[in-house]
Amino acid sequence: MLPKQRWELTDAKKVRAQNAGRRFVMNLLRYALVICLSYLILAPILINITTAFTYPRDLGLSSSLWIPARISMENWHVALLSLNYKVSLPYTIVQTALIALLQTFCAMLAAYSFARLKFPGRGLLFAFAVFTIIVPPQTFMLPQYVYFRNFDILGIFKAITGKPLNLLGSPLSLVLINGLGQGLKGGLFIYIFRQVYRSLPKSLEEAAYVDGAGFIRTFFGIVVPSSTSDLLTVLVLSFVWNWNDAYYIRLFDSSNSQNLMLAYTRAVGSVDQAIARIATQVPAHYAFLQKNPMYEAAIGKTAALLVFLPLVIMFLVVQRRFVQGVERSGLAGD
Amino acid sequence: MEAKKRGWYYRLSYPKKTAIWGFLFLLPWLLGFLLLILVPMLQTFQYGFNQLEIVPTGGIKLTPAGFDNFRHALLVDPNFNPLLVNTLIEIFLFTPLIIIFSLLCAILLNGKFRGRAVARAIFFIPIIMATGLMMQRVTNLSGQLQQGVESENLYGSAIIARLLFNLGIGGQLISYLQDMVNRIFDIVSLSGIQILIFLSALQSISPSLYEVAKIEGATSYETFWRVTVVMVSPMILTCVIYTMSDLFARSDVMTLVYDLAFRQSRFGLSAAMSAIFLLLSVLSIGLVVLLMRRVVFYYD
Numbered sequence: 001m002l003p004k005q006r007w008e009l010t011d012a013k014k015v016r017a018q019n020a021g022r023r024f025v026m027n028l029l030r031y032a033l034v035i036c037l038s039y040l041i042l043a044p045i046l047i048n049i050t051t052a053f054t055y056p057r058d059l060g061l062s063s064s065l066w067i068p069a070r071i072s073m074e075n076w077h078v079a080l081l082s083l084n085y086k087v088s089l090p091y092t093i094v095q096t097a098l099i100a101l102l103q104t105f106c107a108m109l110a111a112y113s114f115a116r117l118k119f120p121g122r123g124l125l126f127a128f129a130v131f132t133i134i135v136p137p138q139t140f141m142l143p144q145y146v147y148f149r150n151f152d153i154l155g156i157f158k159a160i161t162g163k164p165l166n167l168l169g170s171p172l173s174l175v176l177i178n179g180l181g182q183g184l185k186g187g188l189f190i191y192i193f194r195q196v197y198r199s200l201p202k203s204l205e206e207a208a209y210v211d212g213a214g215f216i217r218t219f220f221g222i223v224v225p226s227s228t229s230d231l232l233t234v235l236v237l238s239f240v241w242n243w244n245d246a247y248y249i250r251l252f253d254s255s256n257s258q259n260l261m262l263a264y265t266r267a268v269g270s271v272d273q274a275i276a277r278i279a280t281q282v283p284a285h286y287a288f289l290q291k292n293p294m295y296e297a298a299i300g301k302t303a304a305l306l307v308f309l310p311l312v313i314m315f316l317v318v319q320r321r322f323v324q325g326v327e328r329s330g331l332a333g334d
Numbered sequence: 335m336e337a338k339k340r341g342w343y344y345r346l347s348y349p350k351k352t353a354i355w356g357f358l359f360l361l362p363w364l365l366g367f368l369l370l371i372l373v374p375m376l377q378t379f380q381y382g383f384n385q386l387e388i389v390p391t392g393g394i395k396l397t398p399a400g401f402d403n404f405r406h407a408l409l410v411d412p413n414f415n416p417l418l419v420n421t422l423i424e425i426f427l428f429t430p431l432i433i434i435f436s437l438l439c440a441i442l443l444n445g446k447f448r449g450r451a452v453a454r455a456i457f458f459i460p461i462i463m464a465t466g467l468m469m470q471r472v473t474n475l476s477g478q479l480q481q482g483v484e485s486e487n488l489y490g491s492a493i494i495a496r497l498l499f500n501l502g503i504g505g506q507l508i509s510y511l512q513d514m515v516n517r518i519f520d521i522v523s524l525s526g527i528q529i530l531i532f533l534s535a536l537q538s539i540s541p542s543l544y545e546v547a548k549i550e551g552a553t554s555y556e557t558f559w560r561v562t563v564v565m566v567s568p569m570i571l572t573c574v575i576y577t578m579s580d581l582f583a584r585s586d587v588m589t590l591v592y593d594l595a596f597r598q599s600r601f602g603l604s605a606a607m608s609a610i611f612l613l614l615s616v617l618s619i620g621l622v623v624l625l626m627r628r629v630v631f632y633y634d
Contacts, residue, residue, distance in 0.1 A: 033442055033446070038453065038456045040518060041459050076462075101589050109359045113359035113360040116352075117356025117359060118354070118356060121352075122356065128367060128372075129367075133370055134575065135375075135579070135615065136582045137583065138375040138608070139591075139611055140370075140371065142377075142605050143377035144374050147369070147370070147374065152522075163391070177370055179366075180367075180370060181363040181367075182363075186390040190363070209348075215352075215359075244463070250457075312462065316342065319455055
């Protein structure tokens, strides 16, 4: 990106003008690209927002392409009801936050061990951790399903109740799989934290040890506080990915009626039924729109925005620190 | 007792203590790995060689079936092979595109310019929408509709197609190009993390390298290929691995496997397909890593 410097004895003014011209062209190019790419990213979202605000009978009119001819909140109303938003939103926030915390915590501990604490077999185990990043987790779905269907710890539950525990259909299976660090992209988080911890100056931890701090105290008192921005990065990523994930919850807890993502999948799977379920509360002209694909798509889009909205708010809150964290983080360690 | 125990611990050498704590810190993950990854992986293969039934009380019943499931998956099932081939084609087509796109974005965002904060906020949006059904909803469904707002036309691919047709370019090529344009949102939405990784890598390149290049009279073209790309190359490898595994996990094969197991209760066949897919993904990623290792530059 740097302009070429010429060291020949030319007129200094000429060189300066040349450089300025080159910089201007580069900047123009950069802005053009940035604006084009921003459009690529934003256009589908903006279209969705427009559709969500369009009066249901106006859907599909070319006059309502970018700015709705008649603005209405009816789509929002129907989408809110079909997602059961009032219940599912707080439930999903708590659930996802819990999962993200557990996953991050487990990844931190494992990563510190991989980065600093030498013990025999560590290299091999780290290779296994990388392996978990590469393998598609869905290839284990059947055994994992059977495992949670017949959950048992060394036969304890079988001895007490006569049969193993069925963890399917309870959030406990998700808690367990994330608490043991094998949730969505768990391997990647270990990898990130390991890079971060390896890049910290070792002398800090040595000084703590010399001063008599134990390993736990060193970790929580020194290592964790000096990598808070990376912690935030991983927490945000974990939250976002788990929020958007429908795979694990569908596999282990498919009857959960309060999870937002599942509610969304269900509502979008058959908008018609979803609306029929809330028939008493929807606007009267619904009969006209029944089985209208435009209308179903509009409700789907509005519902998608509703699922997406909490993430946007969270992202706006942490955005500044998140970006800083990414820049300094060990995402690109060695 | 307590004092004695402490005494025992305190007499250990530092490396031994490290080893003990290293193992303890790793314990939760290790447990999870053994119970939820390693054993299930072996079981996937085991199930593949059996006919599996899920007994209503919860247990499973296995009847040995030899290679039947694998034979059925590869030779009889009409969907599996085409999906597998499609997945491979898509991965080898998309991965380079995603890498180039995300590197370009990272370079754009790395420099100083007015409005950078806004641009960064926008470029990170794909990360929030990264996984799951969200994106499909935003892009696909609207494309299926006959009239009104179509995402297909959002990027003007129809106009481009008409333009190319008027230029006398064949229909096949046009449909391919049109497909690429329509897929561009997929590329954008799959590039979130890669942009982050590259941005972070660009930030960590020492400015002195650029100074040297400048003093030696390198053009910005040379500087890009000889400094930026080389210094970022380890992260290119990381991104390639990540992108490929991400694409494998999103493959339609996984949907087929899920449907076979949980809609049609053909568990053995589903497991066999999973096993084949697992081997395929690990092998192809391994191959790419081996090939790329030669060109990656590690700066120590």
